[in-house]
Amino acid sequence: MNLKTHYENLYDKSIERILSDNYEIDHLINSPLDSRFGITLLIRPSTSIKNEIQKFLNILKRIDPNQYYYENSDIHITVMSIISCYNGFKLEQIDITKYIEIIRESLLNMSNLDIEFKDVTASPSCLMIQGFMSNDSLNELRDQLRDRFKNSNLEQSIDKRYAIQTAHATVVRFKEKLNQKSKFLEVLEKYRTHTFGTFQVKTMELVYNDWYQRDEFVEKLSEFTIKNE
Template sequence: MDLQEHYKKLYDESIIKIIADDYQIDTLIENPNDLRFGITLVIRPSEEVKSNIQLFLNELKSVEPHQYYYQNGDIHITVMSIISCYQGFELNTINVEEYVKIIKKSLEGFSATKIQFKGITASPSCILVQGFMENDVINNFRNRLRENFKVSSLEQSIDKRYAIQTAHSTVVRFKKKFTCKNDFLKIIEKYRNVDFGSFEVSAIELVYNDWYQREKKVKKLTVFKV
């Protein structure tokens, strides 16, 4: 996959929809009865990169304060959604150690790799920071996960929603109708190609998480040093 082209297509199509007020508002973000949970493998960007992202988010907040902005502790890259979030999933229904064994097996051959966060893209419901992988290490790991979980009897929903191949990070979700949409989009365009920095992938976390990966609701299950 040509990530640059993928992100550009997503941006072009989504901005047209946002301009036309054809965007999607997430009505569940503030709902205390939202009990969608799952387990996910995630990578956390460096503190420096996250601080750079917050400068961008602060500009957006100045014109659209009522949207949903990710805090530093929530910012992540999804490596693989092992069990996609669904209503009522509970950790005590699975054997975490069996999942850890398969993930460790899939990590064999994982070598040093970096991710660069550069530029902004969008969807009809959110704003994302573009992530670029320097090599195929992460996608090869994803493929080994697919193969190893496929032959296991463990509950999993890998690729049920879509086959993940990117390294983006969602940083804004739309939860209210825009009041200063044009100013918001001007800031998005300003940051369209800004370099937020690069970082070495040193760990991958297995977490029990809600739909939004909110730090206060996330339970860290295992940290795999890579």
């Protein structure tokens, strides 16, 4: 996959939908009835990059404070959604040690990996920071995880929604109608050519999480160190 082309196509199609008021509003963000949980392997960007992202979000907040903006604690890159969030899932249903074992085995040959956060893109429901990987090691890891989990008898829903191949981070979700759409989109266009920074992946986390990866609901299950050489 050519990530640059993928991100650009996604942005162009999504902006068309936003302009025509055909974007998706998430009505569950503040719902006390939302009980969707799952387990995810993820990467957390460096603090300096997250602080740079917050500068971008603060501009958007001044234009439209009613959208859902990610806190630093919640910003992440999904390596693999192992059990996609669904209503009623609880950790007691699975043996988490077996999941940790498969992930640890899959990480044995993980190569050095840098991720550059550069420019923004969009979907019909959210805004994302584009991530570009320095090599293929992340997708090679994903392929190993797919093979190992699909050949196990463990509960999993890998690739059920889509086969992940990117390294983006979602930072805004639309929870209400955009009040100042033109100004909002002007900022997005400005940040289409903005470098947020590059970081080396040193750890990954397996977490039990809600749909939005909110820190108050996330439980860290294991942390894996990447042996950088």
